Amino acid sequence: MRLEAENLHVHFGHVHALRGASLSTDGREILALIGPNGAGKSTLLNSIGGLYKPSSGKVTLDGHDITGANPRAVVDAGVTLVPQGRRLFGSMSVRENLELGAFTNKSSADIAKRIGRLAELFPEIGARLDIRSSALSGGQQQIVALMRGLMSDPKILLLDEPSIGVAPMIVQRIGQEIRRLNRELGIGIILVEQNVPFALKLADRAAILTQGRVNYAGPPEPLNDHDLLTQYFFGGRPTHSAA
Template structure:
């Protein structure tokens, strides 16, 4: 058995007195797209923020490529190969598209590699290349989402964490963003996807976890969960 790339074991996370994650465990294998679905406030974003070092678990372990990263500072976690596209995009609105992408590579010194990754980002997102000198805050919502994803890819992550990439986008754009996520995965990046659009998420993922009020209540192959009556009722408008 190959060891999972990411292994979360029984983590508990608190916001002050609020017990946000209650002993959750999950795994992501190399090359997979794994999705975490659940209602608003279930703890999905908290899970990603804990993996990327923005929150510290009170108990439990987070292993990435065999090393415990619970409590490691966020910038160190980026260096180790985990990059997060935050909910709400959080691009640098006053900077140009190009400046945002350059900042994505701030932990790197390999000029040739950075240039190659920039070409790759422009292949995935041709619109960013057309708008490379445009101020990021003037882009459409869909273009800002592409920029946030492109910026994360510039750190050349082994694992990409995506938090609600479809939020606030028109259906046609959502389809485009999800196609791009599949392409990112095919070109060798493992993906952990948090998404309220459960239909879309389950359609591209290999495995899925359902999070309810800080606990994982279901997990399994994405196709099985998509077919489950329980999941259909709760998340797929069935």
């Protein structure tokens, strides 16, 4: 499923957070979206996910216009957002948190079946479905947030900083799970990350957002050059220098 965000503008009062941001994915790849703090990465993801209404621009799925659709409609169309900061309900069990990710129109039998399937895919969490989610480690909670996103059987997952609050040793584990979702389940991924090396290693393609605009979209490898990356992050579009 092809997702295209075209020339999006989003305002929060006098803050002009997105200034003509464009991003697209074929829904088969892992696309890393990186950029400095406050660049608008979450705003772009949340706008695609229907949480914010762009003042102009367009979001389409396979050419079908979903700009300004409500979050439920976007989920129904196959795109699910896993927001920054996980947003689990700590006093609720893992199972109850997962139930919240299901379509509202699903029967409880269908929901239980889906949870059973995810419990097989993620056995470490599967063994902990009935404990409070606050009792899990940061890494385990992040997996639960991923699983909750998977409850709605998305074609494309939007992941906002899955490595945040996760012990460094566990970040690689989260990366493996994201790759598995993409390679084995065929789910397209847009991955927003502050952890740039982690994101570039995982990505098939990368995009850089600075000051509300995407100024690079292409292969991740060139961005391993620290100077080039810095120029994109802080200096606008680099002029092509002689190599």
